[in-house]
Amino acid sequence: MSRGHVLLVDDDRDLLKAATGWLEVSGFSVTAHHRPEEAYQQLLRSEPDVVVSDIRMPGIDGMTLLNSVIKARRDIPVILMTGHGDVTLAVKAMKQGAEDFIEKPYDAEYLLSVLDKAVEKRRMKREIARLQGLVQEEGGGPQIVGDSPAMRALRSRVAMLADVDIDVLIIGETGSGKELVAQALHRQGRRRAGPFVAINCAALPESIFESEVFGHAKGAFTGALSDRDGKFEYAAGGTVFLDEIESMPLTLQAKILRVLQERVIERLGENRLRPVDVRVIAGAKSDLSGEIAAGRFREDLFYRLATVDIRIPPLRQRREDIGLLFSHFASLAAHRYGRAERTVPVALMARLQQEEWGGNVRELKARAERFALGLDEQGTGKAAQTGPHGELTLPDRLAAYEVQLIRAAIDEHDGNTARAAASLGIPHRTLNEKIARYGLRGSREKSSDL
Known part of the structure; x- marks a missing residue:
């Protein structure tokens, strides 16, 4: 099964060819274009999961393409690739609706993690929308969500x-x-x-x-x-x-x-x-x-x-509904309280599937609302387990401490994950995996091979 369909746009044909080959080897299907206007027409004809585009291109640039994609297909995330001097422009693009940005020269493994996150987020939103449409009740009101x-x-x-x-x-x-x-x-x-x-x-x-x-x-x-x-x-x-x-x-x-x-x-x-x-x-x-x-x-x-x-x-007898219900309630809570929607980390989703849920949907809804408000445990992005007296268990204490160290290293090196990894004494790829697992993507975190 494909990891997702990527619409890739870059006027540098050599980079476009190299990136296409790497993504296809890594399990993505790729449609590549060196002309943004052709890529836009392709988007209108097909159903990509994510658009990845360079910012600096002759004629139509990445910002123009971003605005066009948002107007035509707001549900498709756009990731922009930027040169070192374009970070300020990339941040502006994110405020206008871009999903993320990657600074060139980018780490290939980091690109994969960003794409996985964007594809999973879009698929989850589409699944939630599909489930919400399963029960169309006259007069509105809460719906019976679940596809088991x-x-x-x-x-x-x-x-x-x-x-x-x-x-x-x-x-x-x-x-x-x-x-x-x-x-x-x-x-x-x-x-x-x-x-x-x-x-x-x-x-x-x-x-x-x-x-x-x-x-x-x-x-x-x-x-x-x-x-x-x-x-x-x-x-x-x-x-x-x-x-x-x-x-x-x-x-x-x-x-x-x-x-x-x-x-x-x-x-x-x-x-x-x-x-x-x-x-x-x-x-x-x-x-x-x-x-x-x-x-x-x-x-x-x-x-x-x-x-x-x-x-x-x-x-507990319909565990296949847990992830969908959690995302559904988290999305509703984010809109209700005026918060940005958070992507549910895969590790958290896996842990939710294993819990017993003695309080059933009511308990799950409360957990999802805490997640939407950013009140989940130590900002780790995962559900904490507690001991018999309410304290965090050893694995969760270690995870929280690891998150604290990673954040400090990223802040110390102004968001450069390559330097942060070196200071922590771990491979760059390992740090990127931990960042993805703990849901620590943020505006201060960048990737560089410098």
């Missing part, structure tokens, strides 16, 4: 049940996305124009549950100064989502059962029945068989709810 067989089956089941006005039981571990699925059922169904009202049964104290859910009449208790609609009445024409229904006290379960069977409620302190027009969706952490056996959940309520169920697989 389990998630494709889940979306199909949601689409099948959304417009069927039947109560549904959603079963899934904490943080797996039960409310997200309930919202999808609501938005894709005939009740989409009505309210979606979520009730967390575990968070609502029993003493006020009946008043909050069914409402109360004026004078029903001290402080009841007027009549008040409950959640069921407020949701008229829409959907009520009863999350963590296994936490509901038995006395209240009987009243919920009556609502499901008769579609009426009775306000606290009132003797008349009020009809309610709602769809009820319940969420539970398990299939409730253990709760029923222990006498904590009514069997008749379970069978009334479980006519149709939707089961959400835990994240």
